[in-house]
Amino acid sequence: MAFIEIRNLFKRFKKVVAVNHIELEVNEGEMLTLLGPSGCGKTTTLRCIAGLEKPEEGDIVIDGKPMLSQGFVEPSKRGIGMVFQNYAVWPHMKVYKNIIYGLKLQRIPKQEMHEKAQQVLELVGLDGLEERYPVQLSGGQQQRVALARALVGNPKVLLLDEPLSNLDAKLREELRFEIKSLVRRMGITSVYVTHDQAEAMVISDRIAVMDSGNVVQIGTPLEIYDKPANRFVADFIGTMNFMAGEVVQVLQDTEAVYVRTEFSEKMLCKTPSITATTPGEEVYASIRPEDVEVFAEPPQGKENLFKGTIAHKAYLGNFLYFFVSVNGTMIRVQVPHHLPQEEGQELYLFLNPEKCMILL
Amino acid sequence: MIFIATLVLLIPVVLGLAAFSRRWVLEPFPTDWTLENFRLILLESPGLIKNSFKFSLIALLFGIGFGLPAAYLIVRTRMPGRDALDFVITLMLAFPGIAVGVSYLLGFWKTTPIPLADSWIIMALALFARRLPYFLRMAHASYLQLDISLEEASEVSGAGKIRTFFNISLPLLLKGVLVGVVMFFIMAFQEISTAVFLYQGGWETLPIGIYLDWHRGMEFGIAAAKAFLMIVITFILLLIISRISGGVLKAAWGPGGT
Ligand SMILES: Nc1ncnc2c1ncn2[C@@H]1O[C@H](COP(=O)(O)OP(=O)(O)OP(=O)(O)O)[C@@H](O)[C@H]1O
Ligand SMILES: [Mg+2]
Numbered sequence: 001m002a003f004i005e006i007r008n009l010f011k012r013f014k015k016v017v018a019v020n021h022i023e024l025e026v027n028e029g030e031m032l033t034l035l036g037p038s039g040c041g042k043t044t045t046l047r048c049i050a051g052l053e054k055p056e057e058g059d060i061v062i063d064g065k066p067m068l069s070q071g072f073v074e075p076s077k078r079g080i081g082m083v084f085q086n087y088a089v090w091p092h093m094k095v096y097k098n099i100i101y102g103l104k105l106q107r108i109p110k111q112e113m114h115e116k117a118q119q120v121l122e123l124v125g126l127d128g129l130e131e132r133y134p135v136q137l138s139g140g141q142q143q144r145v146a147l148a149r150a151l152v153g154n155p156k157v158l159l160l161d162e163p164l165s166n167l168d169a170k171l172r173e174e175l176r177f178e179i180k181s182l183v184r185r186m187g188i189t190s191v192y193v194t195h196d197q198a199e200a201m202v203i204s205d206r207i208a209v210m211d212s213g214n215v216v217q218i219g220t221p222l223e224i225y226d227k228p229a230n231r232f233v234a235d236f237i238g239t240m241n242f243m244a245g246e247v248v249q250v251l252q253d254t255e256a257v258y259v260r261t262e263f264s265e266k267m268l269c270k271t272p273s274i275t276a277t278t279p280g281e282e283v284y285a286s287i288r289p290e291d292v293e294v295f296a297e298p299p300q301g302k303e304n305l306f307k308g309t310i311a312h313k314a315y316l317g318n319f320l321y322f323f324v325s326v327n328g329t330m331i332r333v334q335v336p337h338h339l340p341q342e343e344g345q346e347l348y349l350f351l352n353p354e355k356c357m358i359l360l
Numbered sequence: 361m362i363f364i365a366t367l368v369l370l371i372p373v374v375l376g377l378a379a380f381s382r383r384w385v386l387e388p389f390p391t392d393w394t395l396e397n398f399r400l401i402l403l404e405s406p407g408l409i410k411n412s413f414k415f416s417l418i419a420l421l422f423g424i425g426f427g428l429p430a431a432y433l434i435v436r437t438r439m440p441g442r443d444a445l446d447f448v449i450t451l452m453l454a455f456p457g458i459a460v461g462v463s464y465l466l467g468f469w470k471t472t473p474i475p476l477a478d479s480w481i482i483m484a485l486a487l488f489a490r491r492l493p494y495f496l497r498m499a500h501a502s503y504l505q506l507d508i509s510l511e512e513a514s515e516v517s518g519a520g521k522i523r524t525f526f527n528i529s530l531p532l533l534l535k536g537v538l539v540g541v542v543m544f545f546i547m548a549f550q551e552i553s554t555a556v557f558l559y560q561g562g563w564e565t566l567p568i569g570i571y572l573d574w575h576r577g578m579e580f581g582i583a584a585a586k587a588f589l590m591i592v593i594t595f596i597l598l599l600i601i602s603r604i605s606g607g608v609l610k611a612a613w614g615p616g617g618t
Contacts, residue, residue: 052512075515082516088509092531101527102517149517 009058020213036210051075081150263327269356378584397585418484427495457553498540
């Protein structure tokens with residue numbers, strides 16, 4: 001049984017449905033990320049787990065104990081550590097007092113309390129700053145206080161709501177790895193909310209992608225990247241070329257699909273689709289820019305080979321990025337090496353059928 | 361600028377001149393300076409000052425005891441019926457002081473089931489009721505400045521709602537609440553429109569005393585002295601407020617705080 005089980009959770013604010021009957025499981029010791037665009041219900045889901053929102057329907061089971069179905073369990077009784085987006089460190093308490101607040105409530109002996117505080121202060125790299133007030137700390141340090149405060153009581157569950165979104169890009173990247181290794185070392189089951197896909201890819205064991213109150217896909221970062229469940233996921237995570245078309249033929253034994261697109265009569269997609277398709281259906285043949293191969297001369301014996309004209313070309317340091325027009329359809333291409341062709345010149349694109357997928 | 365300054369400063373100047381003189385009516389400036397007016401107040405009617413403080417303080421205690429929790433329930437919880445409570449309290453704004461005074465006088469008359477009008481406590485009660493919406497506004501304004509996630513962080517850390525209120529909300533709201541409390545006291549201290557209907561012999565407050573002096577005629581100097589006294593007391597309270605918003609602020613937010 002999973003450590004956190006979210007069953008049929010439904011939460012609305014007046015007419016706005018924030019969380020629409022979602023099912024979610026978080027395994028023990030796992031870091032699960034809720035990823036999705038602004039307003040899709042990530043924070044609301046997290047707050048339901050913390051007990052800061054009361055959902056209308058469904059149940060949340062933490063470590064075998066139902067939080068809703070057998071009477072509402074108050075946030076203070078859930079054994080949770082939480083890091084808020086705006087840090088929420090208490091401005092009238094020094095760093096040390098902020099951190100031992102929860103321990104004090106548990107009436108832990110002074111000596112033990114002090115040891116725990118020192119441990120966690122060291123862990124997050126704050127030792128020496130105990131006697132400062134939060135206003136005397138930088139944003140990154142305040143965030144560490146918030147993290148230390150959430151971790152110090154050895155919570156069963158750690159919840160993080162966009163903990164890095166208020167920090168500058170460099171610090172954000174640094175702290176991502178720090179949080180990940182810290183949480184992993186402590187083995188705390190955690191739920192992390194972000195709308196930053198790169199952050200989600202780095203930090204998560206598994207990602208749950210949300211869209212307008214629904215969980216649309218759950219999987220490891222790799223699974224989600226390689227096998228997005230639909231167009232929304234594919235677009236949200238990484239970049240994807242979507243070529244609108246119509247299914248002309250489905251090869252039953254291999255699940256390969258032929259699609260008629262605007263620029264070709266037959267395009268082969270071999271990556272098995274999550275949803276079954278039938279001839280005549282409108283779909284998107286899709287391929288990631290880095291999966292497109294380019295040739296100056298047409299190689300022999302390849303399907304899905306199309307001639308195009310370079311519309312735009314840009315070096316982005318370590319790779320080359322360009323837009324190729326194939327009979328008017330723009331295809332984004334990314335290659336890790338230089339090419340002699342300039343804008344306006346022609347080349348051949350190989351849309352490898354093994355990498356082409358059908359999305360709805 | 362000058363116009364506004366005139367409107368404000370004319371009051372203490374005129375009252376001051378009248379309070380420290382004898383029979384200043386016809387001349388442009390008083391000629392006969394004296395402390396007689398103040399001596400009369402302190403000797404003959406110290407009860408007025410005592411009553412004023414007593415009623416206002418008790419009104420304040422009612423306010424802190426009932427007004428603040430009610431305001432908290434309305435602003436920060438989802439308690440059923442809080443909208444109705446909000447409406448009822450806010451409705452108080454619609455009633456002029458006279459209406460409060462007259463209706464309490466009749467509603468709590470000797471012959472009614474609750475003959476409160478017979479006890480001096482009615483004075484404090486009326487002062488409290490009249491300014492009840494003020495507590496709501498005060499709490500509302502303070503809470504708007506207090507980030508709710510500070511309270512939520514405390515709850516998640518294991519503190520219940522009540523502990524969170526005392527550990528987090530109250531210290532952070534203290535400045536706003538203290539300022540509001542002193543303001544409330546000032547308003548209660550100066551209130552006359554309600555009190556003038558409810559008072560009986562021996563319950564007169566300073567404003568009522570002023571009104572009576574004026575009414576009896578030819579007691580202008582004494583009335584002015586009482587008004588002057590009220591201004592001085594109020595001014596001291598205002599000084600306290602400014603000290604609070606300077607001093608307690610630091611205590612609540614730490615050195616170098618906002
Ligand atoms: N307290 C509230 N009152 C009314 N509506 C709310 C409230 N909280 C959230 N909502 C609505 O519920 C929906 C989901 O909000 P939520 O905060 O969960 O989104 P989110 O995924 O965290 O977005 P973001 O990335 O912007 O933080 C939104 O449409 C939002 O407007
Ligand atoms: Mg959010």
